[in-house]
Amino acid sequence: MDNLNQSLSEKAAEARDRLDAHVREVVQWHFSPETGAPFWLEFAETLDFDPREKIGNYDDLKLLGHFQDEWLRGGPVRQWVPKGYADRPVYVFETGGSTGVPKTRISIRDFQIDYEMFSETLPDENFPRGSDWLMLGPSGPRRLRLAVEYLAQHRGGICFLVDLDPRWVNKLIQYGKHQELDLYKNHVIDQALNILRAHDNIRCLFTTPKLLEALSEKISLPKAGIKGIFCGGTEMDAQFHRFAREELVPGVEFMPTYGNTLMGLACCKPFDPADNYAIIYYPPQPRAVIELVNPDNPEETVDYGETGRVMLTTLTHEFFMPRFLERDEAERAQPIEQYPWDGVQNLRLLSELQESVVVGVY
């Protein structure tokens, strides 16, 4: 046990060193006149220090304050494209849009890199290489739509797609149009059923918790040949996790994930009955770091097991977003061998927002 702890401590220390080195590299890139994004170069002019000189590790990012939500709402979106990538084709992805003008994030290859890394965590027996996928989740300007398709291709498969507009779903809920919502859900599910029945080689599914429930009410996914389900897109709790494993899709590999446009994709701790279905996510460090902070004092990290507000830092060469206070909260989880850095447990909307924002509806 001591050896195990020692090994984990060593791994955690190595991970921290890697993170600090990565921070230096990314800060160097984004604040260099040759490679940096116009936004950060302009931002640097407002500082009385050069971030490339002062920021030597992750903790030093405090010097930059907190990334502000409104910076990503509206244009010009090209201010975020690093000069070093000026000649590359650029994608733009949007966040949910449940709170006004959606935030936009540019991407060049980040979503592919994130999903290549995620692919490494998928067991081949449940997500067979060469098999096809069904992507039953939010489409349109969201990165998930392209990311899941890329994941399928990366693993040698083809991805079948169904359109889903979550903003329309949000509006139907806000208007109290329950019957219309039910019709729309059925419309989406009918298309998924048609695809599943017509294409024998689909073995893998991406979907959201609510659509998984709705789909499972119409078809036995194990009998339809589905072997692995990658589930995400909205928040999910331990009860849903248990219900999925015990009743919805018993015997199918169920992989909860937490992804968002700004961070990338956080993997779930491998299933362990001892966790009582708690969902514990680990961010893709060093490309992104999640810190749980005191909501009243974001400079203070909460203790393990304590609840804190999610503070997200994204650190890629395409996108730099230091210390952004998300509208989510969670409990801080200990590092594990596979992910020797902090995780987050029971991720959910901030308590103070729970009555004012419609989320997790698709």
Added chain:
Amino acid sequence: MIHIPILRTGLSYRSLNLSHVSHIQTGEPLAVVSQANRGLIAKDLYQAKENKQTLEDLSVSELLAICKKAANLFMESELPLDDTLQSPDDYIQQVSGTTGLPQSLCLKNMGKIRLVLDEMEAVLDGLTRGLDLSIMDSGWGAQNERPLSYVPQTDTLGAVLPSNSPGVHSLWLPAIPLKTPLVLKPGSEEPWTSFRIAQALIEAGCPPEAFGFYPTDYSGAAEILLQCGRSLLFGGGSTVAPWQANPNVQIHGPGRSKVIIADDKISRWEEYLDLTVSSIAENGGRSCINASGVWVTSHGREIAEALAQRLADITPKPLDDPDAEIAAFTNPKVAEGISGLIDNQLKVPGATDLTAKHRDGERVVEEAGCTFLSPSVIWCADPEHPLANTEFLFPFVSVVEVPQDEILDRIGPSLVVTAITEDETFIHNLLGSPEVERLNIGPISTNQISWDQPHEGNLFDFLYQQRALQVSRG
């Protein structure tokens, strides 16, 4: 800590998603309540036909006997509450503790539920207008030598329930002898009553498959309303509004019940003061059948002054005081919000709070660690005033004076109208008014219920439809 489980076909299920219900006085959690996820409810509803069959296998008379037995069990016995037992006293303290209803009123409401279970045969007689109930067993029969058959409209009755008063649960009880399983979503502050009723009926011999009990959130409630062939929905205006046009959902929204004193009786208004006070304030003034309007043809101001004086005598008392008459608010901010809303609307000319001068202090009262709203009587000189036709969750009434021939055009939808009159023309007009759901002609309190009359829709008509039937032998 007491745990209130989900019931899936009557069997307890502990969710990993738990919510707390706390004692409003101490803030201490009284119980944890398992929360059902939407998909779990949807999955269970796929067994609705099989569940219904368990009730079909029993005769109506057997089910009536079960109700009678359950009446006493509910009132007098210890009943299972997950892995513990709940005595009647426990139940009263728990309901009072989480809803703010005084214990004395909880006991009275308990008595209402017992009465309906005990008198279920009379209740069904009223709902079916004297139908030979064996027709429900055989599927068809004859009445006045004509073939008669009824077809069930659903395999299950959903009920999205309120927290305001336990007596309201008596409305869905006839579903069991009408052979319709229940899918119950309790109010978040009052999971106790529907659970205890289910346990009493199961203990009395009702098939457990007849009960789904799903504390859940907004999406779970919507699932019940969408997937059950018939449902009852209790709630405020904004909750019920999206479902108004759905014929499968019977709405139990704001009552806006009224006492009307017509020209022929208005000179004797003092004789009806007791009745009016009890219509306003009985059961803590919390029910949709409590009067929130007194509409008169003259003497309006005098009547309002007299009501104000009488209602000001009703003061907040501790929840365990046997003389307590009004309920505390579970959330003090709601009480403050309501009081603020009333004060804001009083700034609109044409209305006066007449209780203000009779009570000591403000409308919002802190007493024994709880927050109350003191009874309020508003004299509305202007019948168009925003407070003239509204209701709140405490003894609140607006007194409005209008000519008799304008009353029915102005009162709007009213769950109960007690019309104090013997004027045949006015009575005829009342009988023809689509705005009046329940009509009491004469001095009958708005909250006096005759169990052989339907209340807010007829549950039998909601669950069954008469089918054309012709039979030729040979």
